[in-house]
Amino acid sequence: MDFIKTTTERFQSAGLKITPQRLAVFKLFDGNKTHPTAEDIFSALTRDYPHISFTTVYNILKSMVQLGSLRELTIDRERIHYDPDTSSHHHAMCTSCGKIIDVMFQLPLPKIPKDLFEQFTVDFCHINFYGTCRSCQQKGK
Amino acid sequence: MDFIKTTTERFQSAGLKITPQRLAVFKLFDGNKTHPTAEDIFSALTRDYPHISFTTVYNILKSMVQLGSLRELTIDRERIHYDPDTSSHHHAMCTSCGKIIDVMFQLPLPKIPKDLFEQFTVDFCHINFYGTCRSCQQKGK
DNA sequence: TTTTTAATTTGTAGTCATTCCAATTTAAAA
DNA sequence: TTTTAAATTGGAATGACTACAAATTAAAAA
Ligand SMILES: [Mn+2]
Ligand SMILES: [Mn+2]
Ligand SMILES: [Zn+2]
Ligand SMILES: [Zn+2]
DSSP: OOHHHHHHHHHHHTTOOOOHHHHHHHHHHTTOOSOOBHHHHHHHHHTTOTTOOHHHHHHHHHHHHHTTSOEEEOSOSSSOEEESOOSSOEEEEETTTOOEEEEOOOOOGGGSOHHHHHHEEEEEEEEEEEEEEHHHHHHTO | OOHHHHHHHHHHHTTOOOOHHHHHHHHHHTTOOSOOBHHHHHHHHHTTOTTOOHHHHHHHHHHHHHTTSOEEEOSOSSSOEEESOOSSOEEEEETTTOOEEEEOOOOOGGGSOHHHHHHEEEEEEEEEEEEEEHHHHHHTO
C-alpha cells in the first residue's frame, strides 16, 4: 500500500488536517530507507518552506508515530531516527559515520528465554547492532 | 573476580588515582543489578559526600566505561543506565515504571543474517525488550 | 463563494541530561 | 615533607526536545 495515501487517510480518520507541511513530510518518508532525524527532515523542508518551524516538524513526527506511520529507533543515543517501515525488523549503526542500515530478520520466539515472559509482558523488541561499515573500514586503512 | 579490586587495578594501570569519590562509586556498583543512572549514583553519594559534583560523577563513569568496568545501556532514550556486568547479556525495560531487568541469553550467531557481515563488521549487539512488569500489570487492574 | 471555527503553524522560551572549563584541591611520587 | 600532575568542584554551555501563546489556515458549514 502507498505510504502517502495510507498516512493521509490515517490523519483524516483522526480528524487531523492535511497541511502542505504535513504532506511534504509524508513525501519525504515515502520509500525512505535512510532513517532520518528531525533535523534531517527540517533541513530538507527549508528548501520549499523557508519559514518551517522545528516545533512543526516535531509535532508532525509525533502524530505520525501515534498513528502508526512511523517508528522511533532506539539505536542512536544522541537523537531519534524515524523509520517509515514499521514492520518487524532491526538495525545496525556504524559507530564511525553514524549510518544506519536495516537488518531484516526475526528473533525466533522460542529463542527468547521463557523466564522473561514469566516476569514480563513483552510488547516489542529492538535489536541494535554496532560496528563499522564497509566504506569506513576502507577509509580507516 | 572482585569488581572493586579489578576496577581499582585498571585505574592504577592507566595511571589514574584512587580517590575516595572513585572508590565510593566502585563500591556502589559492586554486585549492583539495578542498572543505575548518573543521577542515581549522584544521589547515593550525597550522603557521604555532600559536596560531590555531577561533573565528578560523569567523569568517573566515563573512565569506568573506557576501562571496561562499566557498560552503557541503550534501552532508555531519556538517560544512560550503567551496568557493571559487562558480559554479553540483554535487557527488558518496563514502559510503565522504568525498571530494567537482565535477560540472560545469547543471540545465536547463525541466526544473524550473513548479509549483515558482508556490509558490516559487528562489534556488539544490544537487544532491548519493552513491555510491562508483573507489579505494574497488577497495579493496572 | 464566503463565513466560521477549531486545528495548525510559528517563534520564543523553557527543560533536562550531559559536557566544558577554569580555579581550587589532593593523591601519591619523589 | 615537598612537589606536581591529576582530580574535584561549581557554574556556565550545549543540544535535543517540549511548552506555550499569538497568528494563520484547512476545511466544514452557510
Ligand atoms: Mn529500518
Ligand atoms: Mn544487565
Ligand atoms: Zn561508516
Ligand atoms: Zn513496571
